[in-house]
Amino acid sequence: MQDFSKFSEIKYERPNFKQVRKDILDSVKIMKKAKTYEEFKKGYLHAENAMQEMASMVTISSIRNTIDMNDKFYDEEEKYLNRAGATVALASLKLLDTVLSSSFKDDINKEYGPYLLKQLENNKKIASKKIIFLSIKEGSLSQKYSKLVANAKTTFMNEECNFYGLLKHMQSTNREERKEAFFAFSKLYESIASELDNIYTELVNVRCKTAKRLKFDSYIDYIYLRRGRYDYTKKDVAAFRESVRKYIVPLCQKLFDMQKEDLGIDKLHFYDEDLTFKDGNAKPEGTWQELVKKASLMYSELSSETKEFFDFMTEHELFDLETRPGKHMGGYCTFIPKYKAPFIFSNFNGTSADVDVLTHEAGHAFQFYLGSRNIDNEMLQSSTSEIDEIHSMTMEHFTYPFMDKFFKENKNKYLYHHLTNAVKVIPYLVSVDEFQHKVFENPKMSASERRTTWKEIEKTYMPWRDYDNDNFFENGAFWMQKQHIFLYPFYYVDYALAQSCAFQLFLRGIDNFDVAWTDYVNLCKAGGTKGYFDLLAVARLESPFEEKTIKDIASKIEKVIDGFRAKVKE
Ligand code: ZN
Numbered sequence: 001m002q003d004f005s006k007f008s009e010i011k012y013e014r015p016n017f018k019q020v021r022k023d024i025l026d027s028v029k030i031m032k033k034a035k036t037y038e039e040f041k042k043g044y045l046h047a048e049n050a051m052q053e054m055a056s057m058v059t060i061s062s063i064r065n066t067i068d069m070n071d072k073f074y075d076e077e078e079k080y081l082n083r084a085g086a087t088v089a090l091a092s093l094k095l096l097d098t099v100l101s102s103s104f105k106d107d108i109n110k111e112y113g114p115y116l117l118k119q120l121e122n123n124k125k126i127a128s129k130k131i132i133f134l135s136i137k138e139g140s141l142s143q144k145y146s147k148l149v150a151n152a153k154t155t156f157m158n159e160e161c162n163f164y165g166l167l168k169h170m171q172s173t174n175r176e177e178r179k180e181a182f183f184a185f186s187k188l189y190e191s192i193a194s195e196l197d198n199i200y201t202e203l204v205n206v207r208c209k210t211a212k213r214l215k216f217d218s219y220i221d222y223i224y225l226r227r228g229r230y231d232y233t234k235k236d237v238a239a240f241r242e243s244v245r246k247y248i249v250p251l252c253q254k255l256f257d258m259q260k261e262d263l264g265i266d267k268l269h270f271y272d273e274d275l276t277f278k279d280g281n282a283k284p285e286g287t288w289q290e291l292v293k294k295a296s297l298m299y300s301e302l303s304s305e306t307k308e309f310f311d312f313m314t315e316h317e318l319f320d321l322e323t324r325p326g327k328h329m330g331g332y333c334t335f336i337p338k339y340k341a342p343f344i345f346s347n348f349n350g351t352s353a354d355v356d357v358l359t360h361e362a363g364h365a366f367q368f369y370l371g372s373r374n375i376d377n378e379m380l381q382s383s384t385s386e387i388d389e390i391h392s393m394t395m396e397h398f399t400y401p402f403m404d405k406f407f408k409e410n411k412n413k414y415l416y417h418h419l420t421n422a423v424k425v426i427p428y429l430v431s432v433d434e435f436q437h438k439v440f441e442n443p444k445m446s447a448s449e450r451r452t453t454w455k456e457i458e459k460t461y462m463p464w465r466d467y468d469n470d471n472f473f474e475n476g477a478f479w480m481q482k483q484h485i486f487l488y489p490f491y492y493v494d495y496a497l498a499q500s501c502a503f504q505l506f507l508r509g510i511d512n513f514d515v516a517w518t519d520y521v522n523l524c525k526a527g528g529t530k531g532y533f534d535l536l537a538v539a540r541l542e543s544p545f546e547e548k549t550i551k552d553i554a555s556k557i558e559k560v561i562d563g564f565r566a567k568v569k570e
Pocket residue numbers: 360364389392
């Protein structure tokens with residue numbers, strides 16, 4: 001691991017792709033000639049080193065690009081990396097072939113476990129020089145989308161606002177303000193809707209072409225493999241959505257009904273959904289720097305593992321948290337391999353979501369930190385996202401006891417809001433999933449058919465949804481505001497699968513925190529060394545694809561929610 005002081009001081013150097021290609025091809029030569037496993041491995045590590053250096057620079061450029069989308073240098077750099085980086089793919093393919101056709105496969109299995117080769121075999125099915133230009137095209141469409149959304153601005157209450165700025169007003173205790181902010185939000189999306197429709201049509205096309213060129217029957221089959229879903233199929237996912245409809249949707253309906261009562265309103269409109277309490281949701285106190293300080297204290301009290309991790313994050317300033325115009329939307333956590341350094345990105349807006357970042361994204365970062373220090377092979381340090389989101393979502397629940405640091409006397413209000421929201425969002429998560437399945441089952445769908453489809457899905461999973469006669473969203477355009485549909489196809493259901501597991505760890509922790517914590521740390525340390533069900537077993541988790549799992553969770557979580565509610569009402 002390379003030493004460094006702060007993220008902002010890391011020097012960016014454009015990767016020398018020619019050299020990386022040469023390094024990889026040199027490795028291939030060494031590996032082909034190798035007489036012993038040691039020689040073979042040495043050859044492989046030479047390539048891995050070169051790729052690690054390259055990946056680190058690519059990640060740094062990407063972080064700095066999202067920090068300021070208008071920074072010309074990194075904007076150009078992203079374009080260049082997207083174009084030139086793809087050419088390394090050819091050499092990596094040769095490296096992949098060399099590993100898969102080598103006579104040292106038994107040694108590899110012995111050292112790393114059978115999951116590594118399984119993963120490489122599957123990677124081979126989805127990698128080909130035939131799709132290089134298509135992935136470049138997909139990358140540039142994604143960039144076009146990001147820029148369009150990042151630069152969309154409106155004026156609200158005499159203040160220049162992007163989408164994130166409006167979200168804050170949509171949580172206001174003043175219903176008129178919420179309503180106006182929501183209509184402004186809708187208008188802002190409507191103003192870029194035709195561009196979004198076009199970008200998405202092109203994205204669907206390019207994605208279908210990619211699958212076809214690799215001889216998959218559909219993009220769905222391809223993306224399941226690319227997302228590392230080797231252990232289950234789209235049928236299992238459909239069964240999971242059905243369990244959600246059966247057990248989670250009624251629970252949500254109950255929560256929304258209670259919310260309506262709490263808010264003292266006749267009809268719960270979309271812009272009321274986020275407001276849990278009439279006098280306002282709990283808000284964290286302090287600037288972003290102060291919140292980080294509180295998080296520091298929290299993680300030092302939670303466990304020795306989290307203390308060490310968070311000290312590393314603050315010492316090296318691995319955050320960019322405040323919102324600014326021109327900054328990419330949303331939040332994420334990424335990892336710079338060369339420095340074994342996670343990085344957390346967010347757009348703080350003064351709501352409790354800011355604290356969620358310091359627990360959710362920090363949960364990811366914690367896993368990156370542990371995984372990279374416990375697992376030698378980089379490919380195995382992290383898992384697929386329906387596992388990785390367990391790391392983050394469980395941290396959100398495990399930090400409950402410390403929430404007085406951020407919310408003081410409003411701690412219980414926050415806990416009730418957070419837990420009910422974790423449930424209330426699940427139907428939306430599976431809606432986004434079903435939408436994408438339908439789009440790719442019928443990729444010729446027109447923009448207006450896509451809206452009809454979304455509208456129907458909403459009725460099934462979110463029967464409470466009411467846009468207060470806002471035509472644009474009423475007619476099925478709400479899917480457009482979900483960046484995952486554009487940038488991370490088929491990712492969204494992973495949050496729902498992971499939440500089902502995070503709830504299990506949370507419930508276990510209520511009975512015995514130390515046991516649940518150990519299971520959790522074991523899961524984090526196991527990274528991506530195993531398949532999905534084997535990793536669930538590491539943390540003793542029941543499969544979310546079993547109807548019984550979801551049924552149990554719904555009834556147990558309902559009881560915990562009742563308890564939280566009683567505390568708020570005390
Ligand atoms: Zn996450």
